[in-house]
Amino acid sequence: MESQLSVKRTLKLMGNRFEFTALAEDQLHGNAAIDAAVAEVTRIERLLTTFNESSQTCQINSAAGVSPVRVDQEVIALIERAQKISEITDGAFDITYGSIDKRLWNFDQHMTSLPDQQTALASVDLIDYRNVVIDKASSSVMLKNKGMRIGFGGIGKGYAADRAKLVMQDHGIKSGIVNAAGDLTAWGKQHDGKAWTVGIADPAQTKQPFSALNISDMAIATSGNYEKFVIIDGQRYSHTIDPKTGLPVSGVKSVSIICPSAELADALATPVVVMGVKVGLELINQIKQVACIVISDDDRVFTSKNINVI
Numbered sequence: 001m002e003s004q005l006s007v008k009r010t011l012k013l014m015g016n017r018f019e020f021t022a023l024a025e026d027q028l029h030g031n032a033a034i035d036a037a038v039a040e041v042t043r044i045e046r047l048l049t050t051f052n053e054s055s056q057t058c059q060i061n062s063a064a065g066v067s068p069v070r071v072d073q074e075v076i077a078l079i080e081r082a083q084k085i086s087e088i089t090d091g092a093f094d095i096t097y098g099s100i101d102k103r104l105w106n107f108d109q110h111m112t113s114l115p116d117q118q119t120a121l122a123s124v125d126l127i128d129y130r131n132v133v134i135d136k137a138s139s140s141v142m143l144k145n146k147g148m149r150i151g152f153g154g155i156g157k158g159y160a161a162d163r164a165k166l167v168m169q170d171h172g173i174k175s176g177i178v179n180a181a182g183d184l185t186a187w188g189k190q191h192d193g194k195a196w197t198v199g200i201a202d203p204a205q206t207k208q209p210f211s212a213l214n215i216s217d218m219a220i221a222t223s224g225n226y227e228k229f230v231i232i233d234g235q236r237y238s239h240t241i242d243p244k245t246g247l248p249v250s251g252v253k254s255v256s257i258i259c260p261s262a263e264l265a266d267a268l269a270t271p272v273v274v275m276g277v278k279v280g281l282e283l284i285n286q287i288k289q290v291a292c293i294v295i296s297d298d299d300r301v302f303t304s305k306n307i308n309v310i
Contacts, residue, residue, distance in 0.1 A: 004191065005023070005024055006030075007031055007034065009031075009034050013038065013045060013160075014044075014048075014049070016157060017181050018178070018180050020034045020164070021179075023173065023174070023176060023188065023190075023191065029171075029172065033168045036170075040164055041160045044156070045160070047075060048152045050149075050151050056075050057151065059071070060143060060150060061143070061148070061149045061150060063142070064145065064146055064147060065143065065144065068138070068142035069141055069142065070139055070140045072139070076136060078152070079095065080134065081155075082129070083095075091243055092244075093154060093155075093271040093274075094127055094128070096127050096128060096131065096132060096149065096150055097154070097243060098149030098153075099125075099147060100123055100241060100246075111230045111232075114247060115247075117245070117247075119246075120247045131143060154266065155266055158221060158261070158263035158266025159263040161185045162185060165178050165187060165262075169187070174188045175187065175189055183221040183262050184262065185218070186215055195214040195216040196216055197213070197214055198213050198214075198215055213258065215258065217260065218260060219262035220256060220258045221268075222257075222269060223270045225237075225249075236250055237250050238252070240270060240273050240274060249273060251277065252276060252295070253296065253297055254294070255272040255273050255280065255294050256269070256292065256294075257292050258290070258293075258307075259287075260289055264290070281294065290304070292307070293307065
């Protein structure tokens with residue numbers, strides 16, 4: 001392999017830490033590719049953010065229950081892919097998750113009990129991906145009910161990482177990494193010709209990986225409750241809320257999804273936490289080119305059947 005420099009940059013995008021690595025013939029080439037990738041992520045952020053009223057996401061939310069909103073085909077395509085994930089996870093993934101009543105959940109020392117079932121159910125009453133109506137002919141999206149909100153928090157970072165990778169490749173970068181706050185995609189090889197190595201965090205001590213995977217032309221995303229959770233009556237509850245019950249999930253500390261697409265890995269990680277070890281692994285075992293590592297609340301490690309071939 002010809003001598004190449006490793007050009008790196010870390011910055012905050014989409015409210016998260018993004019790290020770009022490019023193996024390039026010189027600093028100028030590497031920085032030009034990263035500049036283009038940053039511009040692409042910034043463009044996607046403007047499109048999808050819920051923190052800017054002019055974004056297409058906010059426009060859709062503002063018109064919920066009132067009228068359809070004309071949006072870019074790119075946004076429609078992303079919503080359609082999100083709906084497919086919702087279908088295969090039986091609603092455990094849902095971009096209308098933004099409709100949840102957040103007042104019930106603070107996940108701090110003041111949270112000493114769970115709400116009753118009725119209150120919890122009411123808090124997720126507006127969550128239903130089937131109430132997102134797409135009209136491709138007019139390139140519009142409408143949310144059926146007032147108060148509904150969509151958000152791309154469960155898929156947007158992965159999508160941005162995939163797009164950034166493509167942009168860097170278009171700029172001639174044959175080996176590199178885009179790490180979107182843990183939604184990571186890597187392609188090509190390191191200087192020594194070896195595959196890129198990715199560590200899986202140990203939930204018991206998050207700064208120390210318990211395992212490492214060699215991945216090239218693969219992506220990985222991890223979702224876990226080891227950073228934000230509460231313990232009530234001896235039971236550990238994740239900050240992840242089950243969209244069907246309105247209650248926090250338990251049983252899984254972390255899920256890592258490995259597959260060719262960062263978007264897909266991002267979108268599948270949280271629903272497997274919601275579905276639990278058994279049902280989550282059954283789902284992943286049915287999807288080609290997708291593997292998964294699950295760590296349960298009692299620190300047992302479970303893997304999908306095809307983890308060894310990745």
